[in-house]
Amino acid sequence: MSDITILGGGRVGGGLATALTRAGHKVTVPPRSPDATADAVRTARIVINATPGAGSLERLAALRAELRGKILVDVSNATVDGPDGLPADLLYPGSSLAERLQEALPETHVVKTLNTMLHSVMTDPSSLAQPPTAFLSGADPEAKQVVRGLLVDLGWRQEWITDLGGIETARATEGAILFVPHVIRSSGFAPFAISIAR
Numbered sequence: 001m002s003d004i005t006i007l008g009g010g011r012v013g014g015g016l017a018t019a020l021t022r023a024g025h026k027v028t029v030p031p032r033s034p035d036a037t038a039d040a041v042r043t044a045r046i047v048i049n050a051t052p053g054a055g056s057l058e059r060l061a062a063l064r065a066e067l068r069g070k071i072l073v074d075v076s077n078a079t080v081d082g083p084d085g086l087p088a089d090l091l092y093p094g095s096s097l098a099e100r101l102q103e104a105l106p107e108t109h110v111v112k113t114l115n116t117m118l119h120s121v122m123t124d125p126s127s128l129a130q131p132p133t134a135f136l137s138g139a140d141p142e143a144k145q146v147v148r149g150l151l152v153d154l155g156w157r158q159e160w161i162t163d164l165g166g167i168e169t170a171r172a173t174e175g176a177i178l179f180v181p182h183v184i185r186s187s188g189f190a191p192f193a194i195s196i197a198r
Contacts, residue, residue, distance in 0.1 A: 006050055057101060060104070073114075098138075112137040125154070133160055
């Protein structure tokens, strides 16, 4: 079991905190103060970024020293929102939030995952009628193996997890966020995920 700090206490962060605690991990969700956040990151083995993607890079870059040697699991999407509050474009076209985080935090092992689904599916993948896919992107194989274990703890079957390769592959999964507003407008906020059918 791991010491995990989750940054972001909204529906995504709160859901992950509840599920990972239930799985036996020691989970901390610090209040939004710089000192509390830095302390929680410093003592964690794994840090999960569940903050709004548009502000994630600046917030996490300020924690470079505290994040040194840690696994940073990035589940956010950095988007420019439209008038209805739904994603209208990518904040980092031709790149990705995960790549920007890895560049800003070279001594941190960034792993991108769980960003291609509605938040409820992250912790309840078996709720869908068809098996969803969780993707892994990251440079460090050992870090990705640790994150794979977390996904299994959240209810993901091994065969539902696909390792795409290096951190640059995150730009593909982050690009999938552009499906979301159209799916929501078509079908409402019913749980859904990207799935690779074989």
